Amino acid sequence: MQIYLDNSATTKPRPEAIALAQTVLQQQWGNPSSLHNWGQRAATVIETARLQVASLLNARDPESIVFTSGGTEANNLAILGVARQYSTPQHLIISSVEHSAINEPAKLLEKWGWQITRLPVNQYGRVNPLDLQASLQKNTVLVSIIYGQSEVGTLQPIERLAKITRDHGSLFHTDAVQVAGRLPIDVERLGVDLLSLSSHKIYGIQGAGALYIRRGIQLVPLLGGGGQEKNIRSGTQALPAIAALGIAAELAAAEMSVEISRLQRLRDRLFDLLADYPCLEITGDRLYRLPHHVSLILSDRFAAKAKDVTGKTIVRQLNMAGIGISAGSACHSGKLNPSPILLAMGYDAAAAKRGIRLTLGKDTTEADIDWTAMVLKQVICRLMPPLVCC
Ligand SMILES: Cc1ncc(COP(=O)(O)O)c(C=O)c1O
Incomplete structure (x- = not known):
């Protein structure tokens, strides 16, 4: 047994995701940035997946979804993409139970002179919103709190944490890699500015993820290149993996x-x-x-x-x-x-x-x-x- x-x-890729990835590889393998029919067929694959992921998150604007290589890249893009807009060190708040894909970029910022506050948690791994309230400073530009903790399963009160943060005038990001596709997410109700998810946690295939970026928020890209994904994430998109993410997101929502x-x-x-x-x-x-x-x-x-x-x-x-x-x-x-x-x-x-x-x-x-x-x-x-x- x-x-x-x-x-x-990681999750076993679902048959629908594998079948779609295979079809894409065989029939829609063009470069989505190309103007000819091959390119346009590939672009349709990407835009369909964007709608499917936006719908999973109840994001009204599909353009708010930027595809990445996974949850790690989405988290790095959120933290460093916000931080690199500032020419002088500012203040970042995270929790003390973040995944390394948040902790590592936070450590990098610390090396660059940023002040990092790591909010404590109780014995069950929950952040107290009052601790967040008390930690916000004039120069707090971003708060990032994990939604569902990967190791102990604890869910954070994201709606309250996001409200406190945004009332203060700072941006709020959540690492929702363990939550997206497993529990309903409504980015409007949650009030988050940025949210990360990953395909291989929801029966898609490895190598794709997404960052939700609320309209109007500017990020400095991590990669210089061809300006794909509206200049936020350069690099030819991983078409089969993104297509699989799209169908996995749609089926997760339905089931x-x-x-x-x-x-x-x-x-x-x-x-x-x-x-x-x-x-x-x-x-x-x-x-x-x-x-x-x-x-x-x-x-x-x-x-x-x-x-x-x-x-x-x-x-x-x-x-x-x-x-x-x-x-x-x-x-x-x-x-x-x-x-x-x-x-x-x-x-x-x-x-x-x-x-x-x-x-x-x-x-x-x-x-x-x-x-x-x-x-x-x-x-x-x-x-x-x-x-x-x-
Ligand atoms: C909470 C959380 N964030 C980020 C990641 C990284 O995601 P990926 O493996 O897609 O890079 C993981 C993976 O285990 C995770 O559990």
């Missing part, structure tokens, strides 16, 4: 309400099956949580008896049993550093190495969940000293 429970790392309740039910079933198991505790917010996301930590009381057991150990053992999960965020899983997210939530350095993440997807069934819960308990039972977790 093979069970894939790492859908926050969303049914899929949210199905995933929430399976997620809660897994939590329930583990509820009476003393060796694992939930991390992240139980209520404000991504519908497909289960994150756990080997409980402190028992872990003290098996100090060398980390999240990675559990990942390896489950992999041998045919179940794919991750230890914290996929992008950090190559290293055995404590998770910066769990540290920010108040866990100590040893505990912050003991987190695991199981993220459900379109193909996850109730039988997968029941089997996983049983195997997970057995694996931990075997890793721990006799009788401690059995």
